[in-house]
Amino acid sequence: MPLSEFTLIYRYFSALGRGEAVDLSVGDDCAILHLDATERLATSVDTMVEGVHFPADSFPEDIGFRAVSAAVSDLAAMGARPIGMTLALTLPEADELWLHAFSQGVAAAVAEYRLPLVGGDTTRGPLTITVQVLGALPATQALLRGGAAPGDELYVSGTLGDAAAALAFLAGDWRPPPDHAEYLLDRFNRPRARIALGRELLGRASAAIDISDGLLADAGHVAAASGVKLLIEPALLPLSPALAAHPSRQQAIQWALTGGDDYELCFSLPAGETAPAGCTRIGRAIAGSGVDCGLDVDMAAGYQHF
Amino acid sequence: MPLSEFTLIYRYFSALGRGEAVDLSVGDDCAILHLDATERLATSVDTMVEGVHFPADSFPEDIGFRAVSAAVSDLAAMGARPIGMTLALTLPEADELWLHAFSQGVAAAVAEYRLPLVGGDTTRGPLTITVQVLGALPATQALLRGGAAPGDELYVSGTLGDAAAALAFLAGDWRPPPDHAEYLLDRFNRPRARIALGRELLGRASAAIDISDGLLADAGHVAAASGVKLLIEPALLPLSPALAAHPSRQQAIQWALTGGDDYELCFSLPAGETAPAGCTRIGRAIAGSGVDCGLDVDMAAGYQHF
Numbered sequence: 001m002p003l004s005e006f007t008l009i010y011r012y013f014s015a016l017g018r019g020e021a022v023d024l025s026v027g028d029d030c031a032i033l034h035l036d037a038t039e040r041l042a043t044s045v046d047t048m049v050e051g052v053h054f055p056a057d058s059f060p061e062d063i064g065f066r067a068v069s070a071a072v073s074d075l076a077a078m079g080a081r082p083i084g085m086t087l088a089l090t091l092p093e094a095d096e097l098w099l100h101a102f103s104q105g106v107a108a109a110v111a112e113y114r115l116p117l118v119g120g121d122t123t124r125g126p127l128t129i130t131v132q133v134l135g136a137l138p139a140t141q142a143l144l145r146g147g148a149a150p151g152d153e154l155y156v157s158g159t160l161g162d163a164a165a166a167l168a169f170l171a172g173d174w175r176p177p178p179d180h181a182e183y184l185l186d187r188f189n190r191p192r193a194r195i196a197l198g199r200e201l202l203g204r205a206s207a208a209i210d211i212s213d214g215l216l217a218d219a220g221h222v223a224a225a226s227g228v229k230l231l232i233e234p235a236l237l238p239l240s241p242a243l244a245a246h247p248s249r250q251q252a253i254q255w256a257l258t259g260g261d262d263y264e265l266c267f268s269l270p271a272g273e274t275a276p277a278g279c280t281r282i283g284r285a286i287a288g289s290g291v292d293c294g295l296d297v298d299m300a301a302g303y304q305h306f
Numbered sequence: 307m308p309l310s311e312f313t314l315i316y317r318y319f320s321a322l323g324r325g326e327a328v329d330l331s332v333g334d335d336c337a338i339l340h341l342d343a344t345e346r347l348a349t350s351v352d353t354m355v356e357g358v359h360f361p362a363d364s365f366p367e368d369i370g371f372r373a374v375s376a377a378v379s380d381l382a383a384m385g386a387r388p389i390g391m392t393l394a395l396t397l398p399e400a401d402e403l404w405l406h407a408f409s410q411g412v413a414a415a416v417a418e419y420r421l422p423l424v425g426g427d428t429t430r431g432p433l434t435i436t437v438q439v440l441g442a443l444p445a446t447q448a449l450l451r452g453g454a455a456p457g458d459e460l461y462v463s464g465t466l467g468d469a470a471a472a473l474a475f476l477a478g479d480w481r482p483p484p485d486h487a488e489y490l491l492d493r494f495n496r497p498r499a500r501i502a503l504g505r506e507l508l509g510r511a512s513a514a515i516d517i518s519d520g521l522l523a524d525a526g527h528v529a530a531a532s533g534v535k536l537l538i539e540p541a542l543l544p545l546s547p548a549l550a551a552h553p554s555r556q557q558a559i560q561w562a563l564t565g566g567d568d569y570e571l572c573f574s575l576p577a578g579e580t581a582p583a584g585c586t587r588i589g590r591a592i593a594g595s596g597v598d599c600g601l602d603v604d605m606a607a608g609y610q611h612f
Binding site for chain 2: 143
């Protein structure tokens, strides 16, 4: 007898539903959560499709972890505290081994972000994972895209281009040494959303966004929302040792500028503000519009779903 | 040049994002909503896949309206006030005509339920629609599945089996007269979630659920969560004139018992409580477990995704 969706959901996910803000978890028509009286709700949704957002031969553990991280990254970019998520899973068949492995990856992300899974839906169809995240924000604060002003300095967290380099390695386009390859694959498969950094930036950063579609594309959203021009200096872009070791520095910079999926934060600080540890200044805001990095970059290499 | 996902989302959906509880809508990394200080958050997620949850030749307007209604129905079943939703749309291609029509259906649902669309994600892949709904509940009240007690009376809203009869008509299994066919198709394509009824039942009903998988299946969830046995009398099931006119009463009752997609509410009231208008008593709760309708029903005819 085929497993019913209820059996699937309860068997694999109901243990992941406990959390501080959760009054009622998986098992009724809705989950119920509470916020503190002075908090507001932040919410975002993110879908991953097999063959579009991850290679068809990805490990289910990685698919689960990465799908949650990608959604949580939007909470980080707002400076929100994670309180819960729902997961809508469309599966070609009820494959218990696959589901078990996938649930391990989701469980790792639940632990990493202290983000309980409070609801879900399982349907039959082509493999698609949609994660909706819920977070809490102080009543009067949020990191928005629209606050950068001329004179502000532009920063990013971590290193850029690693996930794009990993995909190029998987496609056979280059062959890094084994330890570099392992590092890059981990960056693609197990991105860490910058929740702690986002909360540290609340009240300090004038604008912020997470880099999911590539630095130039995402910085473009900040420039447009803020009504400024962003100047980015390619020489300042932080590259991992693995990426810096690529034989073509031009290729490495291209990935750092246009590769998506790193889930680092890009943010602006008023001049003179000290950036948090692990962040690198990459440029600044001036009057004008758009993003200028002084290079003729192939933007099509950046990620576009259509 | 293909449309980017941002262009798609902004063109069709950004006008639907205003609402009382919405502080920041589509356009940043997250939406921001607020609850009243005495309220809690109710949330649920629902996915519809082409060819599984709706026929492949459905009108995009109907797909949009119905996907939202199915998700909103879970808010109704908790007694929650809708405050916002997000929509994750996976599309085979960026078809502007399809998107325009689909957005009309979503817009009709936004108006029907006063439920602003505050966030979304558009990806390329097989047609899949995931709607996450957000609602507000009083701090100390919710309609749960687990509160029915022996002696309570069991009720449903509206009429049952219409959506299943519509699907049978579409499959060519029977041929109702044109006005009945039109009514039944409207019931399948444009289900109305029972938000007002849910809020009316808050503090009165001992248990409630929405009927999305079929009366017997969903009543089974109430019975299990409440630790009671539910007796359902087939002769009491409310049938629409269109369904009552079916040549086989046995078939009509079968659809009413096992057909999904009607999105009516099934709820229990303590004996002596008067039911709201438009609701019908169909049975009662006694000590025991499971659901008994006195018939040998083919449960496989009820909806199971796997």
